[in-house]
Amino acid sequence: MLYGLLDQARERSVRELSSVRAQGGPGGTHQARLERDISASEQARRLAQLDRTERGLCFGRTDDEKQATLYIGRIGLRDDNYELKLIDWRAPAARPFYAATPRNPVGLVRRRHIYTRRRQVTGVDDEVFDLDKLSDEDRSTLSGEAALIAAVSSARTGRMADVVATIQAEQDRVIRADLPGVLVVQGGPGTGKTVAALHRAAYLLYTHRRILERRGVLVIGPNATFLRYIGQVLPSLGETDVVLHTLGDLFPGVHATDTRDPAAVIKGDERMVRVLQQAVRDRQTVPKQDVTVNADGVEIPLRREAILRARDRARSTRRPHNVARRLFVTELLTELARSEAKVLNRPLDEEDLPDVRARLWDTNGVNAALDAFWPLLTPEMLLSALLGSRQAIRSAAGSVLDHPERERLTRTAHPSRWTVADVPLLDEAAELLGVDDSAQKAARRAAERARRAEQEYAQEVIDSAIVQGMEVSMTVGQLGMLDAEQLSDWNTTGGVAFSTAERAAADRTWAYGHVIIDEAQELSGMAWRMVLRRNPARSMTVVGDVAQTGSPAGATSWKEMLNPLVGRRWREERLTVNYRTPAEIMAVAAAVLATVSDERPPESVRSEGVGPRVIRVPSASGAGADAGQGAQALAACVAEAVRADLAEIGGPDNGRLAVIAPDAVIGVLAAAVPEAIPGDQPESLDSAAALLTVSQAKGLEFDRVIVTDPSGILSQSQNGAHDLYVAITRATHRLTVVHEGDLPAPLATLDA
Numbered sequence: 125m126l127y128g129l130l131d132q133a134r135e136r137s138v139r140e141l142s143s144v145r146a147q148g149g150p151g152g153t154h155q156a157r158l159e160r161d162i163s164a165s166e167q168a169r170r171l172a173q174l175d176r177t178e179r180g181l182c183f184g185r186t187d188d189e190k191q192a193t194l195y196i197g198r199i200g201l202r203d204d205n206y207e208l209k210l211i212d213w214r215a216p217a218a219r220p221f222y223a224a225t226p227r228n229p230v231g232l233v234r235r236r237h238i239y240t241r242r243r244q245v246t247g248v249d250d251e252v253f254d255l256d257k258l259s260d261e262d263r264s265t266l267s268g269e270a271a272l273i274a275a276v277s278s279a280r281t282g283r284m285a286d287v288v289a290t291i292q293a294e295q296d297r298v299i300r301a302d303l304p305g306v307l308v309v310q311g312g313p314g315t316g317k318t319v320a321a322l323h324r325a326a327y328l329l330y331t332h333r334r335i336l337e338r339r340g341v342l343v344i345g346p347n348a349t350f351l352r353y354i355g356q357v358l359p360s361l362g363e364t365d366v367v368l369h370t371l372g373d374l375f376p377g378v379h380a381t382d383t384r385d386p387a388a389v390i391k392g393d394e395r396m397v398r399v400l401q402q403a404v405r406d407r408q409t410v411p412k413q414d415v416t417v418n419a420d421g422v423e424i425p426l427r428r429e430a431i432l433r434a435r436d437r438a439r440s441t442r443r444p445h446n447v448a449r450r451l452f453v454t455e456l457l458t459e460l461a462r463s464e465a466k467v468l469n470r471p472l473d474e475e476d477l478p479d480v481r482a483r484l485w486d487t488n489g490v491n492a493a494l495d496a497f498w499p500l501l502t503p504e505m506l507l508s509a510l511l512g513s514r515q516a517i518r519s520a521a522g523s524v525l526d527h528p529e530r531e532r533l534t535r536t537a538h539p540s541r542w543t544v545a546d547v548p549l550l551d552e553a554a555e556l557l558g559v560d561d562s563a564q565k566a567a568r569r570a571a572e573r574a575r576r577a578e579q580e581y582a583q584e585v586i587d588s589a590i591v592q593g594m595e596v597s598m599t600v601g602q603l604g605m606l607d608a609e610q611l612s613d614w615n616t617t618g619g620v621a622f623s624t625a626e627r628a629a630a631d632r633t634w635a636y637g638h639v640i641i642d643e644a645q646e647l648s649g650m651a652w653r654m655v656l657r658r659n660p661a662r663s664m665t666v667v668g669d670v671a672q673t674g675s676p677a678g679a680t681s682w683k684e685m686l687n688p689l690v691g692r693r694w695r696e697e698r699l700t701v702n703y704r705t706p707a708e709i710m711a712v713a714a715a716v717l718a719t720v721s722d723e724r725p726p727e728s729v730r731s732e733g734v735g736p737r738v739i740r741v742p743s744a745s746g747a748g749a750d751a752g753q754g755a756q757a758l759a760a761c762v763a764e765a766v767r768a769d770l771a772e773i774g775g776p777d778n779g780r781l782a783v784i785a786p787d788a789v790i791g792v793l794a795a796a797v798p799e800a801i802p803g804d805q806p807e808s809l810d811s812a813a814a815l816l817t818v819s820q821a822k823g824l825e826f827d828r829v830i831v832t833d834p835s836g837i838l839s840q841s842q843n844g845a846h847d848l849y850v851a852i853t854r855a856t857h858r859l860t861v862v863h864e865g866d867l868p869a870p871l872a873t874l875d876a
């Protein structure tokens with residue numbers, strides 16, 4: 125019956141789409157074109173949404189104490205009488221399906237999971253909260269619990285899948301938490317933080333569509349591989365107004381991927397705000413004595429005193445550098461106009477001043493001279509000039525950073541080859557520099573007037589019968605209605621080309637309605653400042669695990685990181701159950717965790733009955749055995765282990781494998797194990813085996829994992845133990861450890 129309704133909804137959309145298209149090309153009145161564009165785009169979007177719900181359309185059923193039965197699914201569906209037959213998983217009525225526990229069944233008598241393959245029901249799985257209240261017939265069809273275990277044990281595909289059918293009560297609390305404020309979701313590896321955060325995005329867009337569709341939701345992940353890994357979850361949940369970014373591409377126009385910046389800790393330190401402020405001031409220069417400026421062949425004297433006064437005045441406005449520059453330039457042009465009149469022995473009327481200033485400004489000599497005192501700067505210019513010069517760093521950071529810190533910051537070669545740690549600095553610089561947009565502002569005011577006229581017109585369109593007809597068809601699938609503002613945006617941007625997501629991604633100052641930050645423990649103080657600028661409303665979901673922090677600039681506690689930034693306006697939810705890693709592997713991970721953190725390891729939801737496997741590399745013996753040979757021997761062992769694992773997995777449809785290794789041996793391993801595709805290649809996730817550094821493996825999971833050289837992982841950074849904890853907790857089934865020499869102490873039990 126439900127698939128029948130889905131087909132009907134689809135047919136309706138196809139019909140409407142073709143009838144809209146049949147109305148012809150670009151002709152007709154302005155109003156007709158507008159209506160056609162909107163209608164076609166909405167119908168296409170609706171169709172895409174309906175197509176995505178084909179698999180597992182309905183996955184749940186609830187029976188409550190009042191004998192009401194509801195079916196829960198990926199979208200809401202109504203029959204011809206407008207009766208709701210399938211409840212969207214995000215609707216309030218679906219909540220008991222997720223929230224009920226044996227202790228607090230929230231009015232439910234039974235929760236049923238429904239399994240389907242294509243359009244066939246293949247099984248059901250019941251949880252009964254009150255057997256007495258079930259009818260005899262229902263009692264006779266009861267079935268056991270297995271939905272979650274089946275879901276978490278299944279082979280991995282290289283992409284994260286949605287879990288709408290099996291969201292657990294503690295995750296549901298996170299997903300449906302209120303929109304305002306900062307929600308921190310702390311949980312160990314595999315507790316579903318990422319999956320819960322993405323479902324939260326879908327839930328928020330559904331529940332607060334009016335606000336969020338216009339402002340968009342920003343999801344920040346640790347790297348491009350991770351974004352690819354989670355990229356399909358949201359579309360499958362039916363959401364498109366979401367922008368996915370890494371920290372490296374939050375500054376429009378820059379795509380930084382390099383995370384290995386020796387100065388990352390200093391660049392992440394909030395003291396850099398003062399360094400950048402001073403770097404900007406250092407660019408506002410005053411010569412040591414009076415100068416002359418050449419204006420079309422006339423040498424005009426300019427007093428040092430006047431430059432100093434103009435600078436002080438411009439600074440005292442406290443406007444950003446490029447904005448205050450207008451005042452500086454105007455002051456000095458006035459000074460030059462007077463000085464020129466004196467040189468040429470000509471009178472100067474006050475009312476002629478604006479014209480004279482404009483003429484002087486148009487001469488190359490004046491322009492260049494004033495630019496040298498107070499240049500127009502881009503963030504990129506400011507930062508590359510700073511990082512590329514020891515002298516500039518000394519001047520800007522002399523009182524803030526000590527000598528070794530300043531030395532580490534200096535990058536005389538390729539100062540504008542941006543690393544991820546540079547991006548928050550560029551963003552900070554953009555704030556300090558500002559944009560002199562007085563010319564654009566005038567244009568914008570004119571555009572705004574035009575826009576208001578459009579808006580009034582669009583309101584009339586909404587009120588018209590045709591668009592009211594659309595409303596009926598759209599609300600069937602819970603598509604939000606367009607408001608007058610959206611309609612006019614649509615019109616002024618020339619049609620459907622710019623979605624909220626596209627406009628937001630291109631605009632550094634875009635204020636998102638909600639921001640979700642995954643692996644948030646990795647953010648430095650400067651990175652937080654950049655992210656907070658994207659969300660002045662402070663409506664955020666901060667997801668992470670302070671026990672997995674790899675970056676030395678990252679967080680060791682949420683309190684220390686967040687209190688200075690948002691005060692006490694944050695609350696914490698904890699996730700405690702591990703859905704990924706079997707108990708046998710988690711026991712090893714727990715021993716590693718205990719060496720560095722008081723955080724409790726999460727409880728595994730299942731065990732495999734098989735412990736981790738250990739392979740010891742035969743020692744390279746004899747005189748002349750060196751580090752190179754050691755690495756070759758290690759690589760040979762890993763190659764053998766990879767081939768054995770791949771043979772056991774028996775094809776990419778049955779699961780995935782990852783080799784996780786210290787950064788230093790990735791090159792050797794890439795040569796020795798060509799089956800494993802390095803993580804910096806986009807196809808890595810789609811291959812049967814991936815070769816990853818720990819930072820590339822963050823947030824990902826694989827059926828089998830070969831952790832290579834644990835001692836190397838431990839010693840490669842000051843957060844090595846956190847890295848080893850991350851590496852060990854990526855496996856959903858089997859873990860193999862390949863090592864040379866003795867195992868590091870926390871793994872010693874594996875030798876037994």
Ligand SMILES: Nc1ncnc2c1ncn2[C@@H]1O[C@H](COP(=O)(O)OP(=O)(O)OP(=O)(O)O)[C@@H](O)[C@H]1O
Pocket residue numbers: 272275276285287290291292295311312313314315316317318319320669672703704822823824825853
């Ligand atoms: N309720 C659930 N039903 C089915 N599978 C789940 C559920 N919750 C989590 N999982 C699965 O558990 C695995 C781990 O989830 P996820 O990656 O979100 O964990 P995480 O807490 O972000 O881990 P990490 O901190 O290691 O990145 C995923 O495969 C996810 O689909």
